Amino acid sequence: MTTPAILPASRVVFTPKTLLFAALGALFLLALLLEILLGPVAIAPGRLLHLLLGAPADATESAVLWQIRLPRALMAVAVGAALGMSGAAQQGLFRNQLADPALIGVSAGAALAAVTGIVLFAPLQAVLPIPPSLLIPVLAFGGGLAATFVALRLAGTDTAGLLLAGIAVNAACGAATGLLITLSDDRQLRDITFWTMGSLAAGGWAGGGIALLACLIAAVMILPTAPALDALLLGEREAGWLGVRVDRLRLRVVVATALAVGAAVAAAGIIGFVGLVVPHLLRLLGSPRHGLVLPGSALLGAALLLLADTLARGIASPAELPVGLVTSALGAPFFIVLLWRGRLA
Amino acid sequence: MIRAEGAGYSVGRTRLLAEASLRLRPGTLTAVLGRNGAGKTTLLRLLTGELAPESGRVLLDDAPIASLSAIALARRRAVLSQQHALSFGLLVADVVALGRLPHRGTAAAAEDRAALAAVRADFMLEALWRRPYPTLSGGERQRAQLARAAAQLWRRGDRQGQALFLDEPAAALDLAQQGAALRFAGDMAAQGAAVLAVLHDPNHALRADQVVLIGGGRVLAAGPPAEVLTAERLGDCLGVALHALPGPGGQTVFLAA
Numbered sequence: 001m002t003t004p005a006i007l008p009a010s011r012v013v014f015t016p017k018t019l020l021f022a023a024l025g026a027l028f029l030l031a032l033l034l035e036i037l038l039g040p041v042a043i044a045p046g047r048l049l050h051l052l053l054g055a056p057a058d059a060t061e062s063a064v065l066w067q068i069r070l071p072r073a074l075m076a077v078a079v080g081a082a083l084g085m086s087g088a089a090q091q092g093l094f095r096n097q098l099a100d101p102a103l104i105g106v107s108a109g110a111a112l113a114a115v116t117g118i119v120l121f122a123p124l125q126a127v128l129p130i131p132p133s134l135l136i137p138v139l140a141f142g143g144g145l146a147a148t149f150v151a152l153r154l155a156g157t158d159t160a161g162l163l164l165a166g167i168a169v170n171a172a173c174g175a176a177t178g179l180l181i182t183l184s185d186d187r188q189l190r191d192i193t194f195w196t197m198g199s200l201a202a203g204g205w206a207g208g209g210i211a212l213l214a215c216l217i218a219a220v221m222i223l224p225t226a227p228a229l230d231a232l233l234l235g236e237r238e239a240g241w242l243g244v245r246v247d248r249l250r251l252r253v254v255v256a257t258a259l260a261v262g263a264a265v266a267a268a269g270i271i272g273f274v275g276l277v278v279p280h281l282l283r284l285l286g287s288p289r290h291g292l293v294l295p296g297s298a299l300l301g302a303a304l305l306l307l308a309d310t311l312a313r314g315i316a317s318p319a320e321l322p323v324g325l326v327t328s329a330l331g332a333p334f335f336i337v338l339l340w341r342g343r344l345a
Numbered sequence: 346m347i348r349a350e351g352a353g354y355s356v357g358r359t360r361l362l363a364e365a366s367l368r369l370r371p372g373t374l375t376a377v378l379g380r381n382g383a384g385k386t387t388l389l390r391l392l393t394g395e396l397a398p399e400s401g402r403v404l405l406d407d408a409p410i411a412s413l414s415a416i417a418l419a420r421r422r423a424v425l426s427q428q429h430a431l432s433f434g435l436l437v438a439d440v441v442a443l444g445r446l447p448h449r450g451t452a453a454a455a456e457d458r459a460a461l462a463a464v465r466a467d468f469m470l471e472a473l474w475r476r477p478y479p480t481l482s483g484g485e486r487q488r489a490q491l492a493r494a495a496a497q498l499w500r501r502g503d504r505q506g507q508a509l510f511l512d513e514p515a516a517a518l519d520l521a522q523q524g525a526a527l528r529f530a531g532d533m534a535a536q537g538a539a540v541l542a543v544l545h546d547p548n549h550a551l552r553a554d555q556v557v558l559i560g561g562g563r564v565l566a567a568g569p570p571a572e573v574l575t576a577e578r579l580g581d582c583l584g585v586a587l588h589a590l591p592g593p594g595g596q597t598v599f600l601a602a
Contacts, residue, residue: 095432231443233435235428240395242497243419243447288433 084301109147273331
């Protein structure tokens with residue numbers, strides 16, 4: 001098979017990869033529009049451009065767009081992209097399609113720190129006079145990074161060791177979180193429950209902006225590792241013989257995902273299954289090559305979280321479901337099917 | 346080109362290889378024979394620079410092999426291991442193309458297409474090229490991995506300065522493909538590369554320039570096939586009684602008794 005050296009100038013060739021990204025881009029834009037337009041105060045599509053350009057408009061509509069919908073959409077994009085891309089990178093690193101950013105303890109560490117903040121808020125505020133809306137995300141981010149650091153220190157030099165260290169960190173954080181929960185009163189218990197189910201409501205422009213910044217830094221670190229992650233699929237030794245420094249690659253991926261997922265969890269709580277399911281969909285639709293899976297998972301993760309949030313706001317309107325509940329409710333059956341098919345195969 | 350001087354390696358208290366001394370010269374094919382667990386793969390891992398010797402040293406062009414970066418080594422040394430599993434469904438074309446990874450961003454990257462087209466034809470992968478790798482049979486995977494190693498070292502002109510390591514390249518292949526794999530090893534050596542192949546069948550070693558017998562973590566014998574490949578020596582090394590029979594080309598062939 002040879003590729004023709006010269007193509008007629010007028011003929012544009014669409015590779016499957018180009019088409020896939022075009023479809024993902026279209027889905028993303030559609031999801032973004034739905035998230036921005038739909039809700040208790042619906043915004044007509046024709047009005048959106050007027051409102052965005054700052055034309056004189058109805059004050060309610062303008063406030064809904066600028067203070068509620070747009071920051072919320074920003075959160076969904078940043079958190080969804082961070083979770084999707086981190087999931088893809090970790091599945092490549094562990095060479096396991098069922099790996100998840102939670103695996104090395106980021107989420108458990110963030111949850112422990114956030115629950116600590118919720119339960120001990122009163123005594124904490126005496127020392128640190130900052131509002132809970134700021135205190136909890138800062139603690140969650142720090143907790144996620146700390147848990148990853150502990151897992152890395154425990155891990156030694158191989159990937160299986162990192163996995164075992166992640167299990168140990170998850171267990172320890174889970175036990176401590178459970179202990180704090182038994183010590184909490186009814187109101188704290190309610191706060192904890194809602195935090196662990198995830199929500200995009202509280203972040204605002206600041207939360208979304210910080211999550212997006214963390215996601216962009218992680219993307220700059222992770223996207224160039226695509227060829228090395230491909231080589232790693234052959235095996236750690238085989239990748240080494242191809243010139244990949246596996247130890248450095250592992251450190252880079254773990255640090256970048258801890259940053260992105262830590263910021264996402266800090267801004268929005270625990271949102272499950274996006275990091276697990278999205279990279280898998282990309283592999284089914286396209287190819288397991290990381291040059292496709294990493295950016296594709298960021299795009300599809302953002303689109304799916306936008307759609308899940310639109311659903312979360314719409315299903316029980318005017319009440320709002322936690323978005324983590326929606327992603328888990330949609331993701332769990334998908335995961336069960338994957339496991340079932342794996343068992344049959 | 347690559348030289349081990351008294352190289353040894355242990356894991357915990359288990360000595361996997363003791364005081365191995367060996368030279369891999371440019372343009373020669375070295376065959377390594379020995380029983381399972383004799384230390385053949387450990388020797389290969391030391392000579393490829395993957396493991397650092399605990400005692401002695403391994404030199405490439407008179408410098409310790411560890412002084413070269415992983416990428417610099419990968420541009421001139423390819424390794425075919427025994428491990429051919431892949432958890433994700435990359436295409437055969439993707440797997441073979443990974444052989445070109447070390448050349449990214451170098452002048453050699455301009456030859457990527459030519460290299461892939463050449464090895465696709467050499468290893469008869471045309472029909473498998475767009476197939477997902479996990480759907481391949483064991484022998485087909487081995488061929489794809491051989492092609493990957495060939496793509497890594499592919500260039501126009503001779504093979505001076507290159508090294509190729511093959512860990513049981515004939516395993517899992519049918520007889521026709523075994524011949525092709527061994528011819529590839531021989532051709533690479535004929536073009537100037539230093540080639541080492543770990544083999545199980547002593548008859549495959551007859552065409553080598555140098556044969557190394559390993560047993561119990563030690564080099565038992567090293568030298569030209571005519572010297573080393575005797576029924577007695579082989580029998581001691583491999584732990585099985587062998588008959589030496591006159592072969593069709595005046596050579597000796599070995600048959601397990």
